[in-house]
Amino acid sequence: MKKALSLILVLILSLSLIVTGCSSSTSKGSQGDAEQAPENDIKVGFVYVGPAGDMGWSWAHDQGRLYLEEKLGVVTMYKESVPEGPDVEKVLNDMIDLGANVIFTTSYGFMDYTEKVAKENPDIKFLHCSGYKQLDNMSNYFGRMIEPRYLSGIVAGMKTETDIIGYVAAFPLPEVIRGINAFALGVQSVNPDAVVKVKWVNSWYDPAREKDAAIALLDEGADVIAQHADTPGPQQAAEERGKWSIGYNADMSEMAPNAYMTAPVWNWGAYYVEQVQAVIDGTWESSSVWLGMKDGVVDLAPLTKNAPEGAQEAVDKAKEEIINGTLQIFAGPLKDQTGTVRVPEGTVMTDDEVWSMDWFVEGVEGEIN
Amino acid sequence: MGLTISFLAAAIVAGTPLLFATLGEIITERAGNLNLGVEGMMLMGAVMGFQVGMDTGNPFLSVLAAMMAGALGAGIFAILTVSFRTNQVVTGLALTTFGTGFSGFWGKQLVGQSIPQNLKTFFKPFPIPGLSDIPFIGPVFFNHDWLVYLGYITAIFLGIYLYRTRRGLNLRAVGENPAAADAASVNINLYKYLHILLGGALCGLGGAYLSLVYVPSWQENITAGRGWIAVALVIFAAWNPYKALLGSYLFGGLDIIGFRIQGTGFPISQYFIDMLPYAVTILVLVVVSLKKSRAYAPPKALGIPYFREER
Numbered sequence: 217m218k219k220a221l222s223l224i225l226v227l228i229l230s231l232s233l234i235v236t237g238c239s240s241s242t243s244k245g246s247q248g249d250a251e252q253a254p255e256n257d258i259k260v261g262f263v264y265v266g267p268a269g270d271m272g273w274s275w276a277h278d279q280g281r282l283y284l285e286e287k288l289g290v291v292t293m294y295k296e297s298v299p300e301g302p303d304v305e306k307v308l309n310d311m312i313d314l315g316a317n318v319i320f321t322t323s324y325g326f327m328d329y330t331e332k333v334a335k336e337n338p339d340i341k342f343l344h345c346s347g348y349k350q351l352d353n354m355s356n357y358f359g360r361m362i363e364p365r366y367l368s369g370i371v372a373g374m375k376t377e378t379d380i381i382g383y384v385a386a387f388p389l390p391e392v393i394r395g396i397n398a399f400a401l402g403v404q405s406v407n408p409d410a411v412v413k414v415k416w417v418n419s420w421y422d423p424a425r426e427k428d429a430a431i432a433l434l435d436e437g438a439d440v441i442a443q444h445a446d447t448p449g450p451q452q453a454a455e456e457r458g459k460w461s462i463g464y465n466a467d468m469s470e471m472a473p474n475a476y477m478t479a480p481v482w483n484w485g486a487y488y489v490e491q492v493q494a495v496i497d498g499t500w501e502s503s504s505v506w507l508g509m510k511d512g513v514v515d516l517a518p519l520t521k522n523a524p525e526g527a528q529e530a531v532d533k534a535k536e537e538i539i540n541g542t543l544q545i546f547a548g549p550l551k552d553q554t555g556t557v558r559v560p561e562g563t564v565m566t567d568d569e570v571w572s573m574d575w576f577v578e579g580v581e582g583e584i585n
Numbered sequence: 586m587g588l589t590i591s592f593l594a595a596a597i598v599a600g601t602p603l604l605f606a607t608l609g610e611i612i613t614e615r616a617g618n619l620n621l622g623v624e625g626m627m628l629m630g631a632v633m634g635f636q637v638g639m640d641t642g643n644p645f646l647s648v649l650a651a652m653m654a655g656a657l658g659a660g661i662f663a664i665l666t667v668s669f670r671t672n673q674v675v676t677g678l679a680l681t682t683f684g685t686g687f688s689g690f691w692g693k694q695l696v697g698q699s700i701p702q703n704l705k706t707f708f709k710p711f712p713i714p715g716l717s718d719i720p721f722i723g724p725v726f727f728n729h730d731w732l733v734y735l736g737y738i739t740a741i742f743l744g745i746y747l748y749r750t751r752r753g754l755n756l757r758a759v760g761e762n763p764a765a766a767d768a769a770s771v772n773i774n775l776y777k778y779l780h781i782l783l784g785g786a787l788c789g790l791g792g793a794y795l796s797l798v799y800v801p802s803w804q805e806n807i808t809a810g811r812g813w814i815a816v817a818l819v820i821f822a823a824w825n826p827y828k829a830l831l832g833s834y835l836f837g838g839l840d841i842i843g844f845r846i847q848g849t850g851f852p853i854s855q856y857f858i859d860m861l862p863y864a865v866t867i868l869v870l871v872v873v874s875l876k877k878s879r880a881y882a883p884p885k886a887l888g889i890p891y892f893r894e895e896r
Contacts, residue, residue: 267689267805269696415844418855422809423800425840428599432844435591447804470699471802581848585855 256496260284260488261316262294263307265323266421272446272465273420273482277322277345280484287489288496300325308333312340318495320345320488330354341495341502346391350504357487360508361391362398362570363538364480364516366545367531368462369402371477372410372440374524375460376403379410382433384443384450386420388584392444394573398545399442400580406530413438414582423449434459441475451476460522467517477523478516486512506567510539546570551578592838592845593725597733600837602627602791602799602808604736606815607822607829608743609787613659614819615747616780617760617886620662621677623788624812625684630655630789631796632688635695635803642701644708647797648732648790655789656782658684663781667774670890685806695803708732708798732794736830739787743826756780760884763891773891791815817866823873823881836862 262281264274274296281292293314295307304326311319312333318341321330327347334342334354342354350356372381381403385392400412413436415429427449430441434457442462443450448471454461455472463471463479487507494500507513516535519528537543546565552558552575559565565573576582606623613620620626634651641647662680665671708730716727747753758766759776767773795807818836822828843858873881 267693267696269693270805271697275697413848415847416855418859419809421804421806423802423804423807424599424795424809424811427800428595428841429844431595432841432847435588435595435845436848447800448802449800452800452802466697470697583847583850 256290257315258288258290258318258492258496259314259316260290260292260492261308261311261314261319262292263298263304263311263319263321263323263326264294264296265300265325266297266446268294268296270421270446271448271468274322276465276482277320277484280482280488283485284488284492287485288492290492290496298323298326302329304329305333312337317341318343318492322346327356341500343491348504350502352502355491355502355504357503357505357507359482359484359513360506361480361482361514362394362545363509364514365395365398366402366405366538367516367534368442368478368480369399369404370406370530370534371519371523371527372399372442372460372462373403373405373407374527374530375477376407376410376440378437378439379407380436380438381410381412382430382436382438382441382450383412383414383582384426384429384433384441384445385414385416385582386445387418388416390572390574393576393584394570395444396580396582397573397577400577401545401550402534404579405534410579412442412580412582414576414580416582416585417445419445421446423447426450427453430454431457440477448472463517469520475522476520477527478519481515481517483513483515506571508538509535552576553578553580588845590721590724592842594728595841596838597726597834598729598799598837599840600834601733601736602794602811603815603818603836604740604829604833605791605794606788606812607818607833608739608826609655609784609791610815610819611784611822611824611826611829612743612747612756612780612787613784614824614887615756615760615884616777616784617763617884617889617891618663618666618777618781619673619677619888620659620666620680620781620784621674621816622658622662622680622684623815624808624810625681625687626655626658626785626788627792627795627808627812627815628684628688628806629658629792631792631807632692632695632803633789634793635700635796635801636691638700638704638797639695639698642703644704644797647704648793651789651793651797652786653789655785655787655792657785659781659785659788662785663778666890667777667781670892673888673890681812689805692803692805696805698803700797700801704797705801708801730798732790732798736833740826740830747826757884760886763886767891767893773893777891788812788815814862817863820883821866821869824884839865 266274268274268278285292298307320343322345324346327344327349330342330344331349334351338353344356346358347356403410413433417425417429426445426447430450430453439459441450441454443464448468451461451468451472454475460477461472461475462477469476544564548559548563549561550559606627610623630651633654634647637650638647658680662676665676666673710729711731713727717723755771759773763773796803818832822832839861843855
């Protein structure tokens with residue numbers, strides 16, 4: 217009797233495991249949009265590294281997917297929380313079996329697997345985000361987050377009273393480092409005395425630790441907290457201390473109504489529509505692009521009431537200058553932390569140099585280890 | 586000085602979720618059951634506490650819901666390991682997997698939501714009049730939210746319970762030698778069930794501290810491995826609630842010290858600091874086994890299912 221009962225309990229436990237496991241991972245796109253029957257047989261797949269509801273990186277891509285559905289009425293499907301490992305191949309092949317003919321893979325670590333599957337399926341179009349590999353049927357794309365980060369630096373630089381700005385950063389990778397540098401240069405463009413203090417969390421996703429890092433920064437005198445990490449933890453810290461903050465990925469005003477000023481945000485929808493439209497029209501060609509504010513892929517979220525006076529004008533002016541090319545973020549003279557000139561006056565860093573940046577500009581306090 | 590005080594105060598806050606979980610695991614293990622599902626129970630408590638907080642806006646109900654969710658997880662564990670005598674390690678691990686999946690699934694619609702303002706106000710730091718004016722000690726220990734105080738009280742209460750009461754003695758007997766306790770007409774299964782459930786409730790509370798007070802918002806896998814640190818802390822604290830108090834704040838401090846060191850030019854890697862809680866635990870294990878100290882020995886019947894018939 218007891219044995220039977222225990223067997224049943226174990227069964228229930230493992231069944232519920234399977235049920236929860238599946239329903240959180242195999243959600244499909246809104247194929248129920250039957251009334252909007254697509255006139256083509258384009259099916260678009262998206263592979264995310266995190267949960268689509270993380271209010272962060274994967275969420276931003278999913279917003280792009282929803283925009284694509286709305287604009288073009290194509291069928292989409294997605295798979296979330298896919299680890300950066302051999303599973304990617306399986307996911308891609310599953311999607312191809314389900315009829316996907318355009319697939320976006322949205323994490324750096326998906327690159328090699330995307331390349332492999334792309335070689336095996338020359339008829340399917342692949343677009344990989346944040347990498348560098350390209351084939352005839354595989355594009356790579358990324359956004360110049362440095363541009364809105366520079367703008368958010370202007371806001372922070374105008375707001376700070378202690379002239380110390382805290383920056384909670386995920387990992388010491390070029391993507392994060394160049395973001396910090398762009399932010400610091402934005403700060404210095406309006407407030408040459410301010411320093412940007414950096415704390416590494418060594419995680420993309422740990423709300424409590426990210427908040428701890430922000431608290432450490434606030435204790436050291438920072439009164440504006442910016443972040444390159446995916447949770448609103450740092451925002452909460454600023455809110456609790458009555459200080460100010462700059463978010464990332466999404467509008468975080470709900471998390472910190474009295475602290476949040478603005479955030480650099482992703483806006484993939486326009487690019488996704490353009491690419492899928494090209495596939496529909498038969499004009500698609502593989503490309504390697506690094507898209508900026510002028511393409512609409514990155515932007516600064518609207519400033520809130522917490523932003524300093526005059527920030528809107530300064531941001532608007534800098535934004536216009538970045539878009540028309542008169543303002544170059546990484547233009548010389550640029551010194552590194554030791555005071556050595558890294559970019560002489562009159563020269564501008566090339567995209568490749570910015571892409572692989574591994575040093576901090578003067579005015580950033582923190583170590584790259 | 587100011588920085589030291591703010592660091593120590595932050596260490597106490599960072600240690601509080603660890604403290605609840607550690608205390609929960611201590612009384613579970615004192616009953617002779619090794620429940621490795623701490624992480625899962627913490628997550629279940631975190632998500633349920635947050636859900637009820639969102640729905641009702643009532644801090645007491647949300648804390649209660651978190652404890653019940655933790656106890657529910659522990660209940661599954663108790664039925665399987667006590668009544669059906671399944672392998673405790675495997676069952677505990679399954680509970681962690683279950684809790685992680687359950688909380689991720691349940692919390693899907695909670696991501697990105699913010700708890701009601703009155704809850705935030707309720708969980709604001711509340712300086713204890715008088716005590717918080719003591720220089721140094723006041724701002725470090727007595728200027729926190731009330732769950733931190735509840736942590737102190739729970740640890741002291743459990744210490745008194747374990748070492749100063751008849752029931753506490755019975756509980757320790759159940760963990761050390763259930764056959765002898767059984768002979769002394771202690772209801773073994775009742776003791777095991779009650780303390781496993783209570784332990785789960787405390788784990789759930791630890792998780793809810795993260796989602797309701799510390800972060801406060803729901804994020805998938807919000808505990809980020811703290812449940813495992815709690816399991817290590819139980820060994821570090823030698824199954825003693827008072828030492829758990831000390832150990833939790835020490836490990837909480839280790840958790841956040843990296844950020845304070847960064848930028849001072851002190852040449853130490855963050856990864857090294859992240860390793861310390863585990864390294865210290867291993868060190869304690871080695872020292873204890875060398876000394877063969879009885880005070881540091883685990884409950885003798887820990888992990889062994891009790892069959893009355895095999896007595």
